[in-house]
Amino acid sequence: MLSAILASTLALAATTSASPILSKRAGVPPTSSSTGFSLVANVTDQINYPWASDVNNWKVSGSHVGAGQSRMILQPSAAPTTIFYQNGTEGITRDSSNDYPFSIALGPLYSDPTVQYVGINVGEGTKGVSVGSVVAKVDVGAPTDPTAQGTFVVCLEDQQYQIRYAPTAVPEGCAPVSLVAKCEALENLDESGLEYHRDTPAAVSCYENPGSIVWSDY
Ligand SMILES: *[C@@H]1O[C@H](CO)[C@@H](O)[C@H](O)[C@H]1NC(C)=O
Numbered sequence: 001m002l003s004a005i006l007a008s009t010l011a012l013a014a015t016t017s018a019s020p021i022l023s024k025r026a027g028v029p030p031t032s033s034s035t036g037f038s039l040v041a042n043v044t045d046q047i048n049y050p051w052a053s054d055v056n057n058w059k060v061s062g063s064h065v066g067a068g069q070s071r072m073i074l075q076p077s078a079a080p081t082t083i084f085y086q087n088g089t090e091g092i093t094r095d096s097s098n099d100y101p102f103s104i105a106l107g108p109l110y111s112d113p114t115v116q117y118v119g120i121n122v123g124e125g126t127k128g129v130s131v132g133s134v135v136a137k138v139d140v141g142a143p144t145d146p147t148a149q150g151t152f153v154v155c156l157e158d159q160q161y162q163i164r165y166a167p168t169a170v171p172e173g174c175a176p177v178s179l180v181a182k183c184e185a186l187e188n189l190d191e192s193g194l195e196y197h198r199d200t201p202a203a204v205s206c207y208e209n210p211g212s213i214v215w216s217d218y
């Protein structure tokens with residue numbers, strides 16, 4: 001009896017080992033897990049913001065604006081992929097061979113302090129910015145915080161699709177988006193498996209191919 005169970009368990013293990021380990025939960029697409037990920041924009045309301053359909057599934061990258069400062073923008077899927085890792089709960093940092101880490105940082109926008117810019121800036125990231133475990137998208141602050149009603153938005157400015165964070169209302173000329181994690185392999189770990197010889201990337205939930213998810217199926 002025991003050996004029969006063992007044999008069927010082994011057979012199951014053998015048949016499933018080639019495919020990624022998917023974590024299934026009712027009502028949401030199944031996630032995989034990875035220490036590296038890129039970010040892809042999911043336009044959450046294409047009915048009220050039809051112009052933003054153009055950038056659905058575009059990828060997040062940085063646009064240099066000054067020494068050690070980049071703004072998060074969207075680029076077409078043919079653009080190079082920017083890969084990130086999550087450093088515990090300390091924030092999200094770029095996987096890179098640079099001498100200094102660049103991390104996702106939020107702060108008040110100069111032209112409208114009710115909105116937050118989203119930077120990829122030298123140094124540590126904004127704490128609490130992390131990938132959710134059930135829905136693999138970037139959350140600002142604890143995902144269980146009931147007061148966290150904000151959303152990332154995409155805004156067309158200076159001929160760039162800039163990503164910002166709107167804590168309360170979607171600003172004029174912007175459209176709400178989620179930043180969804182796509183599983184990637186980290187390319188700049190050192191021989192000890194660390195980034196920048198000090199950070200241990202955490203395993204996060206992510207999607208193998210977020211662009212192919214039909215959200216209305218869930
Ligand atoms: C992605 O956008 C669709 C609407 O197009 C929405 O139903 C779905 O909830 C969104 N997913 C996430 C993770 O925001």
Ligand SMILES: *[C@@H]1O[C@H](CO)[C@@H](O)[C@H](O)[C@H]1NC(C)=O
Pocket residue numbers: 087088090091093101103123124125199
């Ligand atoms: C990673 O987290 C540690 C604390 O756990 C912190 O000291 C370090 O500065 C963080 N690295 C980055 C790039 O934020």
